[in-house]
Amino acid sequence: xxxxxxxxxxxxxxxxxxxxxxxxxxxxxxxxxxxxxxxxxxxxxxxxxxxxxxxxxxxxxxxxxxxxxxxxxxxxxxxxxxxxxxxxxxxxxxxxxxxxxxxxxxxxxxxxxxx
Amino acid sequence: xxxxxxxxxxxxxxxxxxxxxxxxxxxxxxxxxxxxxxxxxxxxxxxxxxxxxxxxxxxxxxxxxxxxxxxxxxxxxxxxxxxxxxxxxxxxxxxxxxxxxxxxxxxxxxx
Numbered sequence: 423x424x425x426x427x428x429x430x431x432x433x434x435x436x437x438x439x440x441x442x443x444x445x446x447x448x449x450x451x452x453x454x455x456x457x458x459x460x461x462x463x464x465x466x467x468x469x470x471x472x473x474x475x476x477x478x479x480x481x482x483x484x485x486x487x488x489x490x491x492x493x494x495x496x497x498x499x500x501x502x503x504x505x506x507x508x509x510x511x512x513x514x515x516x517x518x519x520x521x522x523x524x525x526x527x528x529x530x531x532x533x534x535x536x537x
Numbered sequence: 538x539x540x541x542x543x544x545x546x547x548x549x550x551x552x553x554x555x556x557x558x559x560x561x562x563x564x565x566x567x568x569x570x571x572x573x574x575x576x577x578x579x580x581x582x583x584x585x586x587x588x589x590x591x592x593x594x595x596x597x598x599x600x601x602x603x604x605x606x607x608x609x610x611x612x613x614x615x616x617x618x619x620x621x622x623x624x625x626x627x628x629x630x631x632x633x634x635x636x637x638x639x640x641x642x643x644x645x646x647x648x
Contacts, residue, residue, distance in 0.1 A: 426580075453634070462546075464626055464638035465581070480635070512580050525571070526636060528580030 423448050426529035428513050434535045435503040443498040443532050445513030453516045454496040455480075455526065456488065458509040465512060471496055503536045510534070549645045556614040558642045560627035563608060567629035571636070572601060572612045575624045584612070584625075614644075622646045 429444045447454065452473045457465035457480075467480030471490040485507060487499040496515075500507060510533050516526040550556045562570075568589040573581035587594045587601045587610075594601050600613040610627050624643050628636040 457638075462641070464640045465636075466638075467635060470635070514580075525583055525586065528582070530580050531578075 425449065426513055426515050426527055428511075428529035428532050430532060431530070432533045434537060435500075436537060437503060437505065439503050440499070440501050441503065441534075443500075443511055443513075443534070445496045445498065445529060446494050447496075447513075447515040447527070448494065449515060449517070449527065450493060451515035451517040451527075452493070453526075454490065455514040455516075456486070456496070456498045457512045457514065458482065458507075459512060459531075460509050468498065468511075500534075505536050508534060508536045546640070547643045547645065549647060550617050552617060552619060552646050552648050554617055556612075556617045556621070556644055556646075558612045558614075558625050558627075558644065560610040560612075560639050561608060562610065562627070562629050562637075562639075564629060564631060564637070565605075565608065567631055567637075569630035570601070570603060570610050571628045571630070572599075572610075573626045573628060573638075574621075575626060575641070577623075581626060617644075617646050619646050619648060 426447045455470045456468040459465050466482050468486050469488040471477045474493050477488050510531045512531045513529040514526040571586045572584045574584050575581045585596045585599050585601050587603050592603050598615045602611045624641045626641045627639045
């Protein structure tokens, strides 16, 4: 299993540009998450999904959109990039089937810079 | 909202010594606690977890202690090795299955 994969690894955007961060998992997990991590800080939840066709806002959803058309994929869309969105973005997946609690598996991250 | 924080932002230890990383949380409804290790340029990696009905859990060289009375969590690493150098995050999970992460502690192991 590849686990959670993210593309691209790095990206530089100009203010106002748009892009999609890709995330794929091959563990058949129901739950998927997008976090952002600012320098020296912990992770903040942007959006999450409990299954295909279902998405919900996290702590910091403004400026982002997501979709979950399949179990495997959970892309994150930035429509109008702003410097405040400069961060490292982590995708994670998890399943409550494995236990009563949600052990999340993280991808390697996408480092995004908005200039 | 939930506040999960760490007491020390950086911890420097000698190779072979034991390390203790602390974490305070504020939500008494948290029922699951996890420690993650994050190496430079990588995503967080699960280390060990503990449920609220336990106060201690041991893994390989790692022990997590939970004190629900004072809402405190600690990670103990025995015989710290250079490969343990990383940022360590605690996270709590509430009934909604969402994780709230602390700010992280950087562990530096001196050879």
